[in-house]
Amino acid sequence: MSGRNIGEPILVVEDISLSFGGVRALQNVSFDVREHEIRAIIGPNGAGKSSMLNVVNGVYHPQVGTVTFKGETRHHVDPHHAASQGVARTFQNIALFRGMTVLDNIMTGRNLKMRTNFLQQALWVGAAKREEMAHRRKVEEVIDFLEIQHIRKTPVGRLPYGLQKRVELGRALAAEPELFLLDEPMAGMNTEEKQDMCRFILDVNDQFGTTIVLIEHDMGVVMDLSDRVVVLDYGRKIADGKPDEVRSDQAVIDAYLGVAH
Amino acid sequence: MLYREAGQFKATYVEDQQIFPIRQDRIAFAILLAVAFLVVPLVGNQYWLSAILTPFLVASLATIGLNILTGYAGQLSLGTAAFMAVGAFMAYNFELRMPWMPILGSFALAGLCAAAVGMVFGLPSLRIKGFYLAVATLACQFFVLWALQRIGWFTNYSTSGVITAQKIVILGYAVVTPASKYLLTLSVVAVMALLAKNLMRSQTGRAFMAVRDMDVAAEVIGIRMMRTKLLAFAISSFYCGVAGALYAFCYLGTVEPEAFNLDISFRILFMVIVGGVGSILGSFLGAGFITLLPIFLNLVSGWIRHTFGVELDHAMLSNLELIIFGGLIIFFLIVEPLGLARLWQIGKEKLRLWPFPH
Ligand SMILES: Nc1ncnc2c1ncn2[C@@H]1O[C@H](COP(=O)(O)OP(=O)(O)OP(=O)(O)O)[C@@H](O)[C@H]1O
Ligand SMILES: [Mg+2]
Numbered sequence: 187m188s189g190r191n192i193g194e195p196i197l198v199v200e201d202i203s204l205s206f207g208g209v210r211a212l213q214n215v216s217f218d219v220r221e222h223e224i225r226a227i228i229g230p231n232g233a234g235k236s237s238m239l240n241v242v243n244g245v246y247h248p249q250v251g252t253v254t255f256k257g258e259t260r261h262h263v264d265p266h267h268a269a270s271q272g273v274a275r276t277f278q279n280i281a282l283f284r285g286m287t288v289l290d291n292i293m294t295g296r297n298l299k300m301r302t303n304f305l306q307q308a309l310w311v312g313a314a315k316r317e318e319m320a321h322r323r324k325v326e327e328v329i330d331f332l333e334i335q336h337i338r339k340t341p342v343g344r345l346p347y348g349l350q351k352r353v354e355l356g357r358a359l360a361a362e363p364e365l366f367l368l369d370e371p372m373a374g375m376n377t378e379e380k381q382d383m384c385r386f387i388l389d390v391n392d393q394f395g396t397t398i399v400l401i402e403h404d405m406g407v408v409m410d411l412s413d414r415v416v417v418l419d420y421g422r423k424i425a426d427g428k429p430d431e432v433r434s435d436q437a438v439i440d441a442y443l444g445v446a447h
Numbered sequence: 448m449l450y451r452e453a454g455q456f457k458a459t460y461v462e463d464q465q466i467f468p469i470r471q472d473r474i475a476f477a478i479l480l481a482v483a484f485l486v487v488p489l490v491g492n493q494y495w496l497s498a499i500l501t502p503f504l505v506a507s508l509a510t511i512g513l514n515i516l517t518g519y520a521g522q523l524s525l526g527t528a529a530f531m532a533v534g535a536f537m538a539y540n541f542e543l544r545m546p547w548m549p550i551l552g553s554f555a556l557a558g559l560c561a562a563a564v565g566m567v568f569g570l571p572s573l574r575i576k577g578f579y580l581a582v583a584t585l586a587c588q589f590f591v592l593w594a595l596q597r598i599g600w601f602t603n604y605s606t607s608g609v610i611t612a613q614k615i616v617i618l619g620y621a622v623v624t625p626a627s628k629y630l631l632t633l634s635v636v637a638v639m640a641l642l643a644k645n646l647m648r649s650q651t652g653r654a655f656m657a658v659r660d661m662d663v664a665a666e667v668i669g670i671r672m673m674r675t676k677l678l679a680f681a682i683s684s685f686y687c688g689v690a691g692a693l694y695a696f697c698y699l700g701t702v703e704p705e706a707f708n709l710d711i712s713f714r715i716l717f718m719v720i721v722g723g724v725g726s727i728l729g730s731f732l733g734a735g736f737i738t739l740l741p742i743f744l745n746l747v748s749g750w751i752r753h754t755f756g757v758e759l760d761h762a763m764l765s766n767l768e769l770i771i772f773g774g775l776i777i778f779f780l781i782v783e784p785l786g787l788a789r790l791w792q793i794g795k796e797k798l799r800l801w802p803f804p805h
Contacts, residue, residue, distance in 0.1 A: 245663065266669055266671055277664065283656055283660035283665075285660050286656050290656070294650075294657050297670055304649075308643070308645050308649075
């Protein structure tokens with residue numbers, strides 16, 4: 187793609203197996219993600235894509251396998267630890283804080299960077315106030331970047347779907363992540379909204395060098411955005427490589443023909 | 448002066464994040480405070496000061512406490528009265544056993560005791576939510592009353608189980624008149640309301656709301672579930688504890704554990720619902736509404752007697768009160784979950800645009 191400096195693997199998942207009762211969501215899945223790369227995960231419905239992201243940031247705990255992030259290998263990832271290591275994500279079904287404004291949602295994304303305790307905050311003097319304002323400035327940068335200035339004081343529950351997706355991206359961006367996990371960021375959007383979202387993702391990758399793992403069903407988007415693609419089917423990895431290699435892979439074609447796509 | 452924000456531009460984020468960003472609101476609030484502190488103690492009669500305004504302020508403080516836990520952090524609790532009871536009886540014991548302690552020190556320590564009890568009974572919240580959590584806090588309600596009735600130490604072995612709150616002395620000045628008790632209550636409530644407002648617009652408040660709205664997402668962005676929930680229980684119970692101490696020292700005077708029964712817990716919960724879930728202003732509106740409703744009904748019945756010569760008896764009036772309560776709660780739960788605070792806000796938005804309809 188562009189002239190970005192794709193580096194060494196920053197994330198390595200090795201031999202992950204995860205099951206829920208009898209359902210085997212993931213079986214012996216291994217792949218790596220290089221620094222500054224945009225890596226797509228594709229596959230038919232129920233293939234285990236979302237489960238994979240949930241393993242990476244510790245929402246699900248696999249029965250077998252390890253996750254190595256920035257050189258630290260773990261079998262059992264703790265979500266808080268993953269967040270403090272610089273992993274942020276968005277969810278397939280929007281997981282915003284519905285009762286809060288856009289501004290507060292994005293501010294919450296910076297919680298790990300805040301140092302004052304609740305007593306200082308209650309007094310709203312000195313350090314607490316300064317901290318709040320410093321982070322507000324950062325959040326306004328995110329708001330400008332995503333072009334959502336006009337809705338910053340709106341409760342997110344009242345926003346249309348496409349904008350909610352954008353706000354969720356903003357909340358994750360506010361954490362200034364090193365690894366960004368995006369679960370179907372464009373699902374349910376119209377063409378124009380998709381184009382905007384693609385632009386934001388490319389800009390994040392380009393301007394901040396953020397490594398991105400992206401789940402997406404729209405093959406056009408995947409081909410345009412990603413450097414490399416992992417294909418899952420029934421919890422197994424069936425292909426891994428450059429977008430055009432994967433597209434012409436027979437196993438992938440069969441998997442997609444098996445379900446109506 | 449028209450209610451407008453035109454021309455009031457926010458040059459800094461500090462200005463934008465004020466509690467009252469609109470100048471007219473700031474002026475109105477300053478006037479309200481001046482009236483509450485300076486005018487009311489002078490003109491208010493004994494009945495209004497000690498039978499209406501003081502309990503209203505105490506109820507507001509307890510409602511803020513429950514609102515922090517239920518409205519902001521989303522943890523349903525029926526243990527409010529229990530935390531108030533802990534505050535009341537512990538303040539009595541601190542005054543009794545450490546007479547040198549300034550009264551506000553006793554109130555604060557009593558609040559801390561309530562916070563500790565709150566944290567213990569908040570532990571189930573790490574596993575259960577909603578209805579089941581409410582049942583667990585119900586256990587707290589019964590356990591605390593049982594302990595206060597059975598363990599003599601709490602009541603200083605009084606045979607009747609009733610305690611008499613000590614006389615309040617602040618810097619050599621005895622707080623005995625209704626006006627001075629009202630002023631003490633008002634000062635404590637005003638300061639604590641301000642602290643609560645600050646806390647809820649900071650990171651701690653956002654963490655509470657995040658846990659309330661979407662706990663998985665909150666955890667994924669790094670909010671610690673256990674710490675946040677227990678902090679919510681602690682702060683909430685602290686507020687309820689101080690409210691209980693004020694209730695005993697500035698309102699009731701003599702107190703038995705039964706004064707803090709489940710009825711009070713429900714009353715405070717109603718105040719949260721009617722006033723507005725997740726709103727400090729709403730806590731005052733809810734408490735005010737529910738405190739004043741019986742008085743208002745009394746006035747109406749007096750008016751009916753006067754104009755129509757029809758006598759509404761007492762039983763009927765209190766039934767009427769219950770019916771109105773029930774109706775309102777259903778109304779607010781279904782139609783306007785954000786309560787009076789939201790209606791107030793909508794009214795202001797309309798006013799800001801008046802006379803243009805859009
Ligand atoms: N929490 C859970 N409990 C039980 N089963 C689950 C859970 N999460 C996922 N599964 C199962 O694991 C399998 C993989 O699900 P996953 O959500 O990872 O698929 P996906 O590839 O993201 O699908 P989609 O494209 O529909 O989002 C499915 O069979 C699903 O039912
Ligand atoms: Mg999925």
